[in-house]
Amino acid sequence: MRKQWDTEKKLYTLCVLTEDTPGILSQVARLFSRKGYNIESIVTGSTDRPHTARLSINIIADELVVNQLATQCRRILGVQAVKVLNEETCVRREIALIKVRAADHGTRDEIIQLANIFRGHIMDVDRESLTVWVFGTQSKNAALIQMLEDFGILEIATTGTIAIERGRSTIYDESKLKEEYEYGKNVL
Amino acid sequence: MKIRATAAIMECLLEQEVDTVFGYPGGTILNIYDELYRYKDKIRHILTAHEQGAAHAADGYARSTGKVGVCFATSGPGATNLTTGIATAYLDSSPVVFITCNVTEATLGKDAFQEVDITGIAMPITKATFLVRDPAAIPAVMRQAFAVAANGRPGPVLIDFIKDVTFPGVEIEYEFVPWRENRGCAGMRELNRDHELKKPTPSQEDVDILLDMIAGAQRPFVICGGGVVLGRADREFKEFAEKLDAPVAISLMGGGGFPGSHPLTTGMLGMHGSRASNTACNECDLLIAVGCRFSDRVALNPATFARQAKIVQIDIDRAEIDKNVLTDHHIIGSARRVLAMLNEKLPQYDHSGWKARILPLRAPSVAGASDRLTPQQVLETIRVQMPPDAIVATDVGQHQMWAVKYLHFRYPGQLLTSGGFGTMGFGLGAAIGAQTAHPDKRVLHITGDGCFRMNCHELATVQHYGLPIVSIVFNNGTLGMVRQWQNLIYGQRYSETTLDRGPDFVKLAEAYGVRGFRAKTAAEMEKALAQALAERESAVIDCCLDIDEMVRPMVASGSEITDFLLSEGGES
Numbered sequence: 001m002r003k004q005w006d007t008e009k010k011l012y013t014l015c016v017l018t019e020d021t022p023g024i025l026s027q028v029a030r031l032f033s034r035k036g037y038n039i040e041s042i043v044t045g046s047t048d049r050p051h052t053a054r055l056s057i058n059i060i061a062d063e064l065v066v067n068q069l070a071t072q073c074r075r076i077l078g079v080q081a082v083k084v085l086n087e088e089t090c091v092r093r094e095i096a097l098i099k100v101r102a103a104d105h106g107t108r109d110e111i112i113q114l115a116n117i118f119r120g121h122i123m124d125v126d127r128e129s130l131t132v133w134v135f136g137t138q139s140k141n142a143a144l145i146q147m148l149e150d151f152g153i154l155e156i157a158t159t160g161t162i163a164i165e166r167g168r169s170t171i172y173d174e175s176k177l178k179e180e181y182e183y184g185k186n187v188l
Numbered sequence: 189m190k191i192r193a194t195a196a197i198m199e200c201l202l203e204q205e206v207d208t209v210f211g212y213p214g215g216t217i218l219n220i221y222d223e224l225y226r227y228k229d230k231i232r233h234i235l236t237a238h239e240q241g242a243a244h245a246a247d248g249y250a251r252s253t254g255k256v257g258v259c260f261a262t263s264g265p266g267a268t269n270l271t272t273g274i275a276t277a278y279l280d281s282s283p284v285v286f287i288t289c290n291v292t293e294a295t296l297g298k299d300a301f302q303e304v305d306i307t308g309i310a311m312p313i314t315k316a317t318f319l320v321r322d323p324a325a326i327p328a329v330m331r332q333a334f335a336v337a338a339n340g341r342p343g344p345v346l347i348d349f350i351k352d353v354t355f356p357g358v359e360i361e362y363e364f365v366p367w368r369e370n371r372g373c374a375g376m377r378e379l380n381r382d383h384e385l386k387k388p389t390p391s392q393e394d395v396d397i398l399l400d401m402i403a404g405a406q407r408p409f410v411i412c413g414g415g416v417v418l419g420r421a422d423r424e425f426k427e428f429a430e431k432l433d434a435p436v437a438i439s440l441m442g443g444g445g446f447p448g449s450h451p452l453t454t455g456m457l458g459m460h461g462s463r464a465s466n467t468a469c470n471e472c473d474l475l476i477a478v479g480c481r482f483s484d485r486v487a488l489n490p491a492t493f494a495r496q497a498k499i500v501q502i503d504i505d506r507a508e509i510d511k512n513v514l515t516d517h518h519i520i521g522s523a524r525r526v527l528a529m530l531n532e533k534l535p536q537y538d539h540s541g542w543k544a545r546i547l548p549l550r551a552p553s554v555a556g557a558s559d560r561l562t563p564q565q566v567l568e569t570i571r572v573q574m575p576p577d578a579i580v581a582t583d584v585g586q587h588q589m590w591a592v593k594y595l596h597f598r599y600p601g602q603l604l605t606s607g608g609f610g611t612m613g614f615g616l617g618a619a620i621g622a623q624t625a626h627p628d629k630r631v632l633h634i635t636g637d638g639c640f641r642m643n644c645h646e647l648a649t650v651q652h653y654g655l656p657i658v659s660i661v662f663n664n665g666t667l668g669m670v671r672q673w674q675n676l677i678y679g680q681r682y683s684e685t686t687l688d689r690g691p692d693f694v695k696l697a698e699a700y701g702v703r704g705f706r707a708k709t710a711a712e713m714e715k716a717l718a719q720a721l722a723e724r725e726s727a728v729i730d731c732c733l734d735i736d737e738m739v740r741p742m743v744a745s746g747s748e749i750t751d752f753l754l755s756e757g758g759e760s
Contacts, residue, residue, distance in 0.1 A: 002514055023319075027311055074507070
């Protein structure tokens with residue numbers, strides 16, 4: 001009956017729904033550093049609910065650890081729900097802005113063509129450089145970055161990964177688990 | 189109704205039926221203390237010698253009553269002095285609300301005098317922290333803080349008020365709401381017989397699965413953990429254990445959750461666990477842990493812990509499931525609710541064969557005759573002389589293990605000990621809190637010479653408030669537990685553990701205006717304790733012990749649970 005955990009280290013995404021209060025980000029992030037796990041990426045943004053933020057945290061670890069982190073997250077007062085997602089259960093996307101050296105016509109054309117293949121856009125241009133915008137999975141973006149390396153990359157900014165579950169179910173379905181950590185919220 | 193913001197803070201304490209707070213004033217918290225002056229006939233303040241003592245006292249008050257303890261301190265060093273106390277409460281799930289004040293809004297974040305980011309510091313050692321910058325938020329924050337501290341798995345909460353919030357001119361809209369009406373569940377009140385936590389509701393399905401597992405088990409074994417004590421589930425636990433007819437180990441934090449003198453008790457489990465407990469753990473086929481988190485001092489080697497058994501964990505906090513030891517089944521809920529549900533359907537079992545294997549392994553500790561005073565003799569004297577309902581507060585180390593192994597506790601809240609955090613210096617503060625809450629009971633503080641030195645300045649508090657606490661110092665002139673490890677594991681290299689120095693504890697006690705006794709033989713110990721108990725005055729008994737006394741038995745950290753480094757029995 002003992003649950004068999006997947007012991008292979010994989011990329012998991014923890015989606016954490018929180019109240020939009022100061023300090024909540026550091027409280028969540030602290031859990032990871034305390035267990036000695038590096039966060040691959042962390043993104044915070046708004047949701048369809050007012051005063052509610054959503055954190056998407058990418059981490060490479062095994063299933064047991066990730067689930068422990070998720071349960072620890074649920075204990076935090078401002079956390080409303082936590083969902084553990086992996087490669088099969090979610091779609092993940094990120095944006096990269098890549099500033100590339102481009103000092104002549106030929107290079108510029110070549111970069112624009114490459115960007116088109118990856119459905120990227122040129123966001124900025126001047127005599128010495130181009131800035132390419134690309135949206136996609138981490139591996140797709142990495143592929144474009146690799147191609148652009150030939151021209152000389154000046155700077156890269158990425159958003160980190162956001163993720164959402166495939167299918168009908170949502171993070172709000174998880175609030176049942178969180179109910180165990182309700183402390184009589186009716187007072188607020 | 190508009191009232192002063194500081195008055196609202198006091199009224200919010202009264203809402204929660206708080207009648208005692210522990211603390212230490214200072215610059216930023218002056219306005220709150222000024223208000224306290226007006227409320228002094230409704231709220232009693234115990235001024236300790238040091239903020240750490242106040243934190244432990246509030247913790248001891250909470251542990252011994254089941255109510256929420258309250259502790260005040262000022263900003264900066266006042267707040268950081270609380271941190272050891274906060275962490276102690278957090279690791280042992282004790283409900284305490286810590287209230288500090290911070291510098292003014294204008295100086296916040298500018299490294300002002302006595303400024304520290306205490307909400308940031310306390311974040312990892314509290315259930316929640318609140319920084320209050322808007323006076324209007326006071327009632328909501330105070331009510332929520334108490335609800336969070338008391339409900340679910342209890343624990344400490346910290347509220348930090350910006351000084352501006354407490355300025356005398358600040359008024360807020362406030363209406364008195366008794367806690368029962370602003371919180372849907374009973375957490376603040378003394379945990380009496382009808383106390384039930386609101387959430388989480390245990391699943392009947394999970395309970396039924398466990399009942400089936402019990403029906404299929406030949407050799408069940410139960411651990412009474414701290415959750416039984418915190419949830420005041422002693423009656424339900426006793427009924428469960430007796431119906432199951434199985435041996436019961438009591439964890440350090442579980443002391444008082446199950447009678448130590450009960451025929452099914454096998455004593456402690458783990459590093460200093462009895463042979464009976466550790467053998468039962470190794471040989472059982474069903475292990476039911478109630479409110480126990482399998483700390484590394486219990487599950488020394490998680491991979492081989494209870495290797496033949498299906499492990500079932502009953503806990504109120506889902507985050508404890510599969511954290512230290514992987515389990516086969518778990519039930520989420522308060523110990524009381526879950527055990528009551530189990531008891532409802534549990535038939536009377538008979539596991540005589542299994543009991544006959546385990547229970548005879550119990551070796552009663554014997555206090556043999558000796559010229560020199562032994563720890564066993566000290567504890568035998570305490571056991572004989574102490575009133576049966578006396579509260580015992582311990583510090584950390586050898587004396588703690590001896591006390592818990594030797595004394596039998598009868599009810600939750602009778603044993604106050606820092607199990608999780610292992611805070612030396614916890615005992616005297618905790619004893620002050622317990623004695624304040626229970627003026628009619630006797631409170632014994634069992635300590636070692638190392639621990640006593642750490643917070644002995646609280647004798648000033650003991651003396652001033654006339655608390656008849658008896659401190660019994662197991663004085664072996666060394667940090668005994670560390671020396672024991674150095675002796676057994678570190679080739680007898682006693683690095684910096686010998687305490688061959690002052691003070692003279694008898695003179696120290698007298699300097700504080702507390703009665704001091706010295707005991708070098710069993711007869712002197714008997715006489716001293718009898719006199720201290722009879723006089724109903726604060727006292728310190730300095731028990732002079734041999735430097736090489738050891739806690740038996742002992743299993744080394746990380747070893748197999750039956751791999752005893754030191755055997756049981758008194759033939760040392």
